[in-house]
Amino acid sequence: MKRVLDASAFINGYIPEGTENYTVKSVTDEIRDFKSAMVLERALSDGRLRIMEPDPESMREVDEVTSRSGDAMRLSSTDREVIGLAVSLKKRGGVTVITDDYTIQNTLRILGIDFSSVLTSGIKETYQWRKICTGCRRVYPQDYRFEECEICGSEIKKKRYRSRR
Structure with a gap:
């Protein structure tokens, strides 16, 4: 192996x-x-x-x-x-x-x-990530480089969610 x-x-x-x-x-x-x-x-x-x-x-x-x-x-x-x-x-x-x-x-x-893993127990679930506006909840593509929403000006945050896989 x-x-x-x-x-x-x-x-x-x-x-x-x-x-x-x-x-x-x-x-x-x-x-x-x-x-x-x-x-x-x-x-x-x-x-x-x-x-x-x-x-x-x-x-x-x-x-x-x-x-x-x-x-x-x-x-x-x-x-x-x-x-x-x-x-x-x-x-x-x-x-x-x-x-x-x-x-x-x-x-x-x-x-x-x-x-x-060597020291950790490893991951239990698979996650995916999205960039989401904290104000209007607009979802942005992964390569969106700005920290503020182009619609409402609120902060963009990375949020994880469970993958279906």
Whole structure:
């Protein structure tokens, strides 16, 4: 079984076993504390961890799904790459992502990709996000960049709601 590791896996003490552990280069750049950096370096030097980048088709799929779910506004580029790598590897067989990040877990569940947490119990339900005016209740697209409603001038808030999936 292939495993994709997010930065939270290293930060929260996950030690990769076996030889089918993968991460993206940007995750290695996020690791700053000494203990996590040592685990990462040891796993790389022992061949227990490989750095691999997602293919463009998988990244397009991630962008489409996160745009629809509203998770795009909550994910960093590194988070998107981790999910993209999981999508790429899923095409070649089973994959599990090791992460404590709830937004990543939400997106993975929508994509039908397994995940496992290190310290947290993981998400219980899948959510989607909307941008809604607090005054007139107008719903705005995820890429709407302003903080005030163009109709009534009230504040725009991000609201989550349960996904049907």
